[in-house]
Amino acid sequence: MKELAHPAAPSAIDLRGRAHCVDCAIRQHAVCSHCEVDELEFLSAIKTYRSYRAGEPILGMGERATFLGTMVEGVASMSRLLPDGRRQVVGLLFPGDLLGRPFSPVSPFEYVAVTEARLCAFDRPQFETALRETPSLERRLLEMTLDELDSAREWMVLLGRKSAQEKMCSFFALAARRALRLEKRDPIDGMLLVLPMSREDMADFLGLTIETVSRQISALKKVGVIELIDARHLLIPSWSDLLDAAGGDSELD
């Protein structure tokens, strides 16, 4: 996972991966959700699917990105590495989310596939031109960016003011809501939550250490806020208990 020959080269590119946009399962969440058929056709012409294995880098920090794209499957992380090795995950990307920084060729953050992932990628200059010429695209990007900004600020509250326990609960709530959204289902008590990431990724997302994450999970299991099946699977017996323990959750993600 650490020693891949070509960090920015996906493990597979399907150059002719022209699945029909109209059939795209995640389009309603994506930057192209407001597009008309002809606009979709144009995008379709410049799109390429890229697949990544879990742990594989997608874009490096400070690297010149040649593309950007929509997450189609899987989860990716966006993070910053400090000179001394400390790491902060500043965002998780779920299907529908846009990966990459429009209008800026070098991203100040690195993107890594957290699970096996698939990206609907666009050549950067072409996509940026499309953005400028297609109001429905630009408008949707603005909507998405405003929402992401709200989420980022929400997360700042968590990072700055919440206890380790509250952070864990907020994270579970976030992960559960994002999973539910894709399945178009509402939260229910007793639901299963699949954790898409390692303890280390969670720790780096929450501003904690893996040990603290592990301990808090054990503590939450003991008080019954969660029921642990195995390291990656848990049940949420009571959604409202979870939100209470999350300390002022704003239902945003």
Added chain:
Amino acid sequence: MKELAHPAAPSAIDLRGRAHCVDCAIRQHAVCSHCEVDELEFLSAIKTYRSYRAGEPILGMGERATFLGTMVEGVASMSRLLPDGRRQVVGLLFPGDLLGRPFSPVSPFEYVAVTEARLCAFDRPQFETALRETPSLERRLLEMTLDELDSAREWMVLLGRKSAQEKMCSFFALAARRALRLEKRDPIDGMLLVLPMSREDMADFLGLTIETVSRQISALKKVGVIELIDARHLLIPSWSDLLDAAGGDSELD
């Protein structure tokens, strides 16, 4: 400061405050910076200046906002109050910054004037219509939102992974850069930095307590990274020393 009769009512509204946009000192930083003369004239027709005293609330959390606007003078904070009183400042607004959440009438954060402040306010529905009909406005808002998102993520790194000392230095660097930008000057060693806010606001911005802020300032003074004139004024003897002590600063704000 805590017991104001009408939280959302500014201390003064100049209804005929129609200073010419073309002469506006901060327009180049504002959402209207890409506008043509005719577009400026339209905005001018729907704008109103609002003044706030230091400490005065501008928009409450969860409150239905009737306006949003560009900061013209002064500094405002954007923050979230947790049910138990903990507070996190998620952003500072300097002249040129847009105050308020476009396309969403209720802001999930509260805005407070940190110093005496002046706002170029627009009626929300009218401004949103203008946004939708004016590509130069919408495009500029997108640019600004993308930049703010980068800054927010930068701040997440600080909140999640930096030490109290690094946080203080990053804050000084941020405040200095924002001040310099307005004056169109470059950072120089020995420059004076005016702190626009109280220890409490800094603490809430950095995810610290006032005591820690105070102690770190003393510590930084002792090691010579800053020179304290009084509680609100300090010198930055060496810009590079400051950035070193800030631990991986990305020059962003």
Added chain:
DNA sequence: ATCCTTCGTTGACCTGGATCAAGGCGGGAA
């Protein structure tokens, strides 16, 4: 089957920053 190697858990201990508490200082009111 056996060995790694990675990941997660748990325990023991430490420490950075929070908390609690006491003054200092400066500006406005009387």
Added chain:
DNA sequence: TTCCCGCCTTGATCCAGGTCAACGAAGGAT
């Protein structure tokens, strides 16, 4: 001038979460 009162600083103590360390469980490779 004196007295507040809101800020800021500093000291003493505490504790949530970090650090260090050991170990178990679950794959993969051979």
